[in-house]
């Protein structure tokens with residue numbers, strides 16, 4: 639990356655009281671410019687405690703909304719307004735209200751990868767790392783889990799005593815990975831362990847040595863005493879390979895595991911966002927924000 643651009647971003651950040659957050663699926667050149675990197679909810683929690691008044695969220699829309707839900711006093715900027723999430727697009731608040739009418743006594747549990755408007759009509763949120771613990775603590779007779787059928791199915795298999803009904807949504811990136819691709823990668827690297835995200839299909843997850851959130855995959859890969867095949871969005875393997883050249887990581891179908899929404903931001907676009915020339919300021923209706931926060935607060939109580 640261009641050093642002049644890097645120092646210009648640092649200078650403008652300081653002048654505008656701005657902090658840059660980047661999700662782990664962002665390209666390495668954006669990760670290198672970020673003050674904090676991590677999973678979406680970890681970033682939102684961190685942002686709420688930071689002193690800066692302005693937050694640039696390098697990720698997708700629901701992630702920027704999560705920052706705004708937890709830190710309403712801050713100006714939150716999404717540098718690429720078109721960066722949405724294929725999974726989050728698969729359910730609307732109207733869908734949930736209709737679903738609830740069919741299951742009036744159920745507890746509605748939303749994966750954090752949903753819009754603020756969806757969170758606002760649910761009872762509790764979960765992240766991929768907290769989902770199992772939180773769902774296990776819900777005492778409702780029935781749980782409606784949305785939108786990810788793969789994460790929900792993984793939890794349902796681990797909690798056979800719970801009645802969990804799944805929304806038929808999925809991450810178009812992780813769901814695309816096939817068992818054949820996984821078996822081919824394992825055959826190519828027989829000495830390696832396999833770590834996958836539970837947004838992958840059951841036929842994929844069953845071959846893994848571990849399944850977990852991106853932060854858990856990174857932790858597993860760094861502690862492993864063998865090479866690790868990284869079965870999540872390619873940004874994780876890109877950054878691990880760059881930051882830990884002495885360790886051995888293998889990509890698992892990088893063409894399949896590329897989220898286009900996560901690749902819109904370039905260093906030049908990020909500079910324009912820091913300068914206030916690019917990006918969208920996230921605005922949430924206060925009533926909706928408080929309703930969405932209630933689902934997140936419930937997750938924090940149980941998690």
Ligand code: SF4
Nearest residue numbers: 723724725809811897
């Ligand atoms: S990888 Fe999947 S869940 Fe994550 S932002 Fe992209 S489409 Fe959404």
